[in-house]
Amino acid sequence: MTSIDPSLYLKNQQTHTSGSSTLEKDDFLKILMTQIQNQNPLDPMKDQEFVSQMTQFSSLEQMTNMSTAFQSFTEQQNMSSLITYSGLIGKEITYSSKDQGELKTDVVAAVTQKEDGTYVELQSGSLVDVQDVTKVGQKNGSGKQET
Template identity: 60%
Template sequence: MTKIDPTFYLKNQQPKTASNGTLGKDDFLKILMAQLQNQNPLDPMKDKEFVSQMTQFSSLEQMTNMSESFQNYMNSQNRTPVVQYSSLIGKQVTYPVKDEETGMVDHQAEGTVKAVSQSNGQTNLELEDGSSVAVEEITKVSNEED
């Protein structure tokens, strides 16, 4: 009878640094390999079981890769407010105009967004009349024909 490699004993395993308590694809592959190496030669793993486990592993790997890709996409979108506000191009926006002497809101103005720009951490909408408005000041967004 073959002996079990002592490195597979739980007491000889290195503790994991991840504390979330979930198994990853590497853990799944290690378990599968240990199962294959230590199976009973008189009763080997059935083909259906093996195919099922490989399918689960493949699905796990694809979901992990998709999750990482989606997370990278979301991170890239959050870093670029210009892309986030680009949907306002061609839209009619309303914003307050302040009196220069008092600093109080004098009236509301409207304009059509021509472009979106960013400088010094501030995202601005450039309007067709040449003026520029900070996105934080926008009070209404509508289609041009509204």
């Protein structure tokens, strides 16, 4: 009987990382195909095991697709609020000033989308969170605000 070369033990093998510690659906398919190609012909994989693994793959693929769709939906919702608030451009708004705690009035020059929310840029140069707007009106020629 011959002995096994100790350098072949798993604990002595070097591990190689590809940069990512998560398995993608392509990785799962590669593992499954390798497993099928290298199975013992005298003891092939049972149908139930194969179906179970295919079900797991299908679930993984559906979760990945849902995650992608949800991310796309979130991005569209952010753009939707920008389009919604663009109707404020040229309107006179009243907003609560956080630094002084008083109500101020100014005309909206632009709408800006940032990571933390949607803001209106005023003609005075101020940037106001749309959550702070308390009143919106149409400015008429006499300088009085119409609501």
